[in-house]
Amino acid sequence: MNPGADLVVPALLLSAGLFAIGVVGVFLRRNVITVFMCVELMLNAVNLAFIAFSRWRGTLDGQLLVFFVLTVAAAEAAVGLAIIIAAQRNRDTLDLDAFNILKW
Amino acid sequence: MAKLLSIDVLPFLALFLPLGGFLVLSLFEPGIRRDREERGAALLACGTVIISFLCLLWTALHVDEAARSLADFRVQWRLPPRASPYLPYQPWIGLDWIDVSGVHVPFALLLDRLSSIMTLVVTGIGSLIHVYSIGYMAHDEDRVRYFSYLNLFTFFMLLLVMAGNLPVMFIGWEGVGLCSYLLIGFWYKKKSAADAGKKAFIVNRIGDAGLILGMIAAFYSFGTFDTFALTEGANALQPEKWGEFGPMTVAGLLLFVGACGKSAQIPLHVWLPDAMEGPTPVSALIHAATMVTAGVYMVARLGPLYAHSETAITVVAVVGTVTALMAATIALVQTDIKRVLAYSTVSQLGYMFLACGVGAFGVGVFHLFTHAFFKALLFLGSGSVIHAMSGEQDMRKMGGLWRKIPWTFGTFVVGTLAIAGIPPLAGFFSKDAILGSALEEGHQVLFAVGLLTAALTAFYMARLLFLTFFGPFRGGHEAEHHLHESPWVMLAPLIVLAVGSVGAGLLPVPDMLAVVFRLPPAEGHHPAWLPIVATLVAVLGIAAAYWLFLMLPDLAARVGARLRPIGRVLEEKYYFDRAYDAFARGVVVEGSRKVLWQGLDASLIDGAVNGLGRFTAGFARAARVVQTGLVRAYALLILGGAVTVLGYLLWAR
Numbered sequence: 001m002n003p004g005a006d007l008v009v010p011a012l013l014l015s016a017g018l019f020a021i022g023v024v025g026v027f028l029r030r031n032v033i034t035v036f037m038c039v040e041l042m043l044n045a046v047n048l049a050f051i052a053f054s055r056w057r058g059t060l061d062g063q064l065l066v067f068f069v070l071t072v073a074a075a076e077a078a079v080g081l082a083i084i085i086a087a088q089r090n091r092d093t094l095d096l097d098a099f100n101i102l103k104w
Numbered sequence: 105m106a107k108l109l110s111i112d113v114l115p116f117l118a119l120f121l122p123l124g125g126f127l128v129l130s131l132f133e134p135g136i137r138r139d140r141e142e143r144g145a146a147l148l149a150c151g152t153v154i155i156s157f158l159c160l161l162w163t164a165l166h167v168d169e170a171a172r173s174l175a176d177f178r179v180q181w182r183l184p185p186r187a188s189p190y191l192p193y194q195p196w197i198g199l200d201w202i203d204v205s206g207v208h209v210p211f212a213l214l215l216d217r218l219s220s221i222m223t224l225v226v227t228g229i230g231s232l233i234h235v236y237s238i239g240y241m242a243h244d245e246d247r248v249r250y251f252s253y254l255n256l257f258t259f260f261m262l263l264l265v266m267a268g269n270l271p272v273m274f275i276g277w278e279g280v281g282l283c284s285y286l287l288i289g290f291w292y293k294k295k296s297a298a299d300a301g302k303k304a305f306i307v308n309r310i311g312d313a314g315l316i317l318g319m320i321a322a323f324y325s326f327g328t329f330d331t332f333a334l335t336e337g338a339n340a341l342q343p344e345k346w347g348e349f350g351p352m353t354v355a356g357l358l359l360f361v362g363a364c365g366k367s368a369q370i371p372l373h374v375w376l377p378d379a380m381e382g383p384t385p386v387s388a389l390i391h392a393a394t395m396v397t398a399g400v401y402m403v404a405r406l407g408p409l410y411a412h413s414e415t416a417i418t419v420v421a422v423v424g425t426v427t428a429l430m431a432a433t434i435a436l437v438q439t440d441i442k443r444v445l446a447y448s449t450v451s452q453l454g455y456m457f458l459a460c461g462v463g464a465f466g467v468g469v470f471h472l473f474t475h476a477f478f479k480a481l482l483f484l485g486s487g488s489v490i491h492a493m494s495g496e497q498d499m500r501k502m503g504g505l506w507r508k509i510p511w512t513f514g515t516f517v518v519g520t521l522a523i524a525g526i527p528p529l530a531g532f533f534s535k536d537a538i539l540g541s542a543l544e545e546g547h548q549v550l551f552a553v554g555l556l557t558a559a560l561t562a563f564y565m566a567r568l569l570f571l572t573f574f575g576p577f578r579g580g581h582e583a584e585h586h587l588h589e590s591p592w593v594m595l596a597p598l599i600v601l602a603v604g605s606v607g608a609g610l611l612p613v614p615d616m617l618a619v620v621f622r623l624p625p626a627e628g629h630h631p632a633w634l635p636i637v638a639t640l641v642a643v644l645g646i647a648a649a650y651w652l653f654l655m656l657p658d659l660a661a662r663v664g665a666r667l668r669p670i671g672r673v674l675e676e677k678y679y680f681d682r683a684y685d686a687f688a689r690g691v692v693v694e695g696s697r698k699v700l701w702q703g704l705d706a707s708l709i710d711g712a713v714n715g716l717g718r719f720t721a722g723f724a725r726a727a728r729v730v731q732t733g734l735v736r737a738y739a740l741l742i743l744g745g746a747v748t749v750l751g752y753l754l755w756a757r
Contacts, residue, residue: 023743027736035736096736103733 011052018045032084032094043073111163111170111193115215118159118227119266122258125152129252136248146241149251150234153258157227164220167193192216192332192620194268202271209329212268218469218620221613222265222401225476226394230258232597233389236484239594240385240491250290250383257283261394265401269329270319273402277315277366280395281308287390288382300378307375311365318358322409325351335408346414356409356416359402360423367399367453370427374680376450380442384487387442392449392483393476400456400472407465407621421461425553428454430678432560436567437674440497441486444568448523449479451557455538458554464541465621466614471538474530474608478522481601485516488590488598489572493583499571501583506573508587511595513573515602520569522605524562525642527635533609536638540630555641562645570653 018041025038047066054062088094129145136145170193193215201211234254241247257280264276281304289301323329326337344350363369368376379391390396403410403420410417428451435447452475459468490497492509506513522529525536535558542551577584589595652660664671676682730741 026739097734099735100733102735102738103728103731 005056008052008056012049015045015049015052018042018048030096032087032096035096036080036084040073040077043069109162111166111215112195114159115163115195115213115266118156118163118223119213119259119262121152121156121159122255122262125149125255126252126259129248129255133248133252142248143238145248146238146251149255150231150238152255153227153234154231156258156262157224157231160220160223160227163215164217164224167215167217167220170215192219192268194332196268207323209269209271211272212330213266213272214268214331215266216620217616218401218405219265221469221473221617223262225397225473226258226261226265229393229476229480229601230254230261230389232600233385233393233480233484236388236487236594236597237383237385239591240487241383242591244383246290250287253283253286253290254386254389257287257390257395261398264398267331269331270322270334271329273331274315274319277362277398278312280390280398281305281312281366284308284379284390284395287386288379290382290386294381297381300375300381304375304379307372308365311362311372314358314361314365315363318355318360318362321351321358322355325355331405335406338406338409338412341412343412344414346418348415350413352409352413353415356406356413357419359406360399360416360420363399363403363457364423365399366402367396367457368427368450369399369423369454369457370430371680373427373431373450374677374684377443377446377677380440380446384442384483384490387446388480388483388487391446392479396449396453397456397472397476400453400460400468403457403460404465404469404621407460410460411463411465411621417461417463419461420457421547421550424454424457424459424461425550425557426454427451428458428557429553429560432557432564434674434677435564436560437671439499441489441499441502441568441572442483442497444499444564445479445482445486448482448561448565451561452479452523455535455554455557458550459538459541462542462545462547462550464538464545464614466617467534467537467541469617470613471534473611473613474522474534474605477601477604477608478519478529478531481515481519481598481605482523484594484598484601485512485519488512488594489516491590491594492587493579494586496579496583499568501579502572502577503575503579504573504577505587509589511589512598515595515598516569516573518602518605520565524565524646525558525638526646527639528606528609530605530607530609532635532639532642534613536630536635537614539638540634543634544630555638558638559641559645562642563649566646566649567653570649574654575657 022038022040022042022045025041026035029035029038047069050062050066050069052062054060054066084094087099091098125148129149132145136142194212195215196210196212199211200208202209234251237247237250237254241250244250260276260279260283262276264273264280267273267276285301285305288304289298291297292301319329322334326334328334328337338352341350341352344353361372365372376391376396380387382391410420431447431450431454435444435451438444438447452471456468456471456475459465459471488509489502489505489512492505492512493502496502518529522531525532527533539551539554539558542554652663673679
């Protein structure tokens with residue numbers, strides 16, 4: 001029996017729950033910062049799933065991908081927060097529905 | 105090294121010298137401005153054609169020796185052995201030109217008695233007309249261009265008659281058509297000249313379409329383009345009866361369409377009278393003596409093909425006869441001296457086709473040969489008259505010219521008598537031979553129409569002569585003062601041609617050519633009364649014209665008034681031009697406008713293109729509602745897409 005098997009199911013359930021919370025947050029919340037945090041939450045949910053699978057299968061592939069995700073998330077946090085500050089300065093609001101000019 | 109004076113060298117020299125002359129003249133034309141240089145250019149053009157003539161004369165005298173052995177030929181073309189008394193000399197038969205999957209066309213020439221006679225006519229008459237042009241075009245500032253075209257024409261015409269197969273002949277055929285166009289429209293600043301050139305070109309295209317189809321039909325049936333092999337193939341087949349559309353009938357009829365276009369036979373004759381807009385020597389060379397006879401030459405060249413198809417040869421005979429009669433009647437009422445001659449040419453070409461149509465190809469070529477002399481003479485004579493009249497072409501403004509221009513008058517009389525068929529001039533012999541052949545073959549109707557045409561020919565030519573040279577001068581005082589005889593450089597060719605018009609009939613052309621056509625010799629003899637009747641008819645025609653136009657001009661006017669309705673039809677040239685004009689305006693232009701443009705192009709093609717555009721725009725208008733600009737809406741779509749794909753991967757498979 002694989003030593004990590006006992007933890008896989010709870011870890012995946014937790015990951016799915018976190019991801020669902022993130023998705024719901026992204027779609028329902030209007031504040032850009034909250035939405036942003038929900039996106040981070042989804043990323044980390046995926047990270048957790050990677051770790052769980054990695055442990056279950058006894059390989060390092062999943063952990064490797066986690067490092068990639070972390071790096072991307074860090075870059076995203078830097079750029080994203082900068083954009084949020086710029087948006088606040090330009091539009092005096094962080095309500096997502098105010099940003100609707102991304103169309104024809 | 106090949107001897108210079110051999111049949112392997114001289115025909116090619118003769119063929120390419122005029123082309124060289126054209127290249128030199130057209131390349132240096134922009135630089136030739138001084139009078140002395142222009143005269144040099146004219147002499148160069150004349151020189152190439154004269155040398156060409158001498159080369160071909162030598163060739164013609166040795167062409168019989170050069171014929172290759174019968175066995176060689178039959179082996180080469182895989183033909184069944186058959187006794188053929190005569191073979192053409194075919195140089196360059198191995199020189200590949202087109203060799204594509206079974207279609208093998210060498211750039212071959214064919215030299216036999218028939219093509220030799222034609223080349224001699226082309227370069228012989230051509231030389232005289234080149235020389236005449238020196239005088240006639242002396243005051244034209246564009247004469248270097250004129251002579252370069254004339255040289256180019258000579259090259260293409262030689263290529264046409266010396267061609268050993270139909271595609272090579274076609275190059276010459278189109279080339280002379282091009283030169284005809286260029287020279288009719290030589291004075292292109294005159295709108296009527298430019299229009300006439302276009303008309304000639306377009307009408308000839310119609311004929312050429314038939315020619316191309318005929319070539320294809322001939323190749324399809326016989327598997328070769330070689331003219332000699334085609335005639336051999338035709339001789340090996342059973343004759344096709346009337347109404348039987350076998351290979352020879354189809355090919356013959358289609359090729360005859362081309363001949364009709366080039367030789368101005370009804371219904372494609374309309375371009376030739378208009379072609380008189382060109383300089384008069386051009387009318388003499390291209391539109392009387394040489395190019396327009398190309399159709400007759402082609403029919404004669406493929407003689408056995410026609411002789412073996414009753415349908416094709418009957419069509420040739422009927423078209424020729426009808427053309428001869430109709431053109432002769434139109435010539436009765438023309439007032440422009442050159443137009444009378446133009447219709448006369450159409451009529452005489454019809455005569456040649458009549459001869460070919462009764463199976464007497466040699467006789468047709470005989471008339472071609474004699475006609476080249478006297479018609480070139482008449483055209484050059486009319487050119488001399490026009491020269492004397494300072495450009496006036498209306499016979500109603502001439503009269504009494506014989507005292508002022510005696511040399512022109514003298515040669516013109518010879519030409520008129522020759523074409524009228526007065527013995528012992530050239531026209532008598534060839535016309536007599538044609539009528540005799542028609543009678544011999546049992547075509548009484550064709551014979552009767554031919555005899556009537558002969559009478560009309562004598563009548564309108566005498567009318568032309570009397571109106572121009574006799575009676576009082578009807579032009580203005582200024583014009584009368586201006587009258588002058590042409591320079592010697594123009595008179596000398598007239599005199600040479602007059603001598604030819606007297607003597608050409610003595611050459612036994614039909615007998616010389618009998619071996620070329622390889623047809624069974626005509627049986628029976630012409631009835632003894634025929635020459636007498638033919639002469640009598642010609643004399644009657646001349647006498648009637650003399651009586652009407654010199655003795656009793658009042659009567660002529662009264663008769664003219666009485667026959668007004670007929671005269672109107674003749675003046676309208678049997679409404680051919682009007683019918684074609686109505687067709688072009690009504691069917692072609694209006695059809696293009698209403699059906700092709702407004703119907704097809706505007707609604708169908710534009711409709712399809714614009715409809716596609718409108719559909720795309722409409723679809724986009726509906727689809728852009730999806731784009732709200734809200735990031736969350738896009739994210740929702742992405743989520744939906746991801747869920748769909750995932751669901752498909754997990755369950756649907």
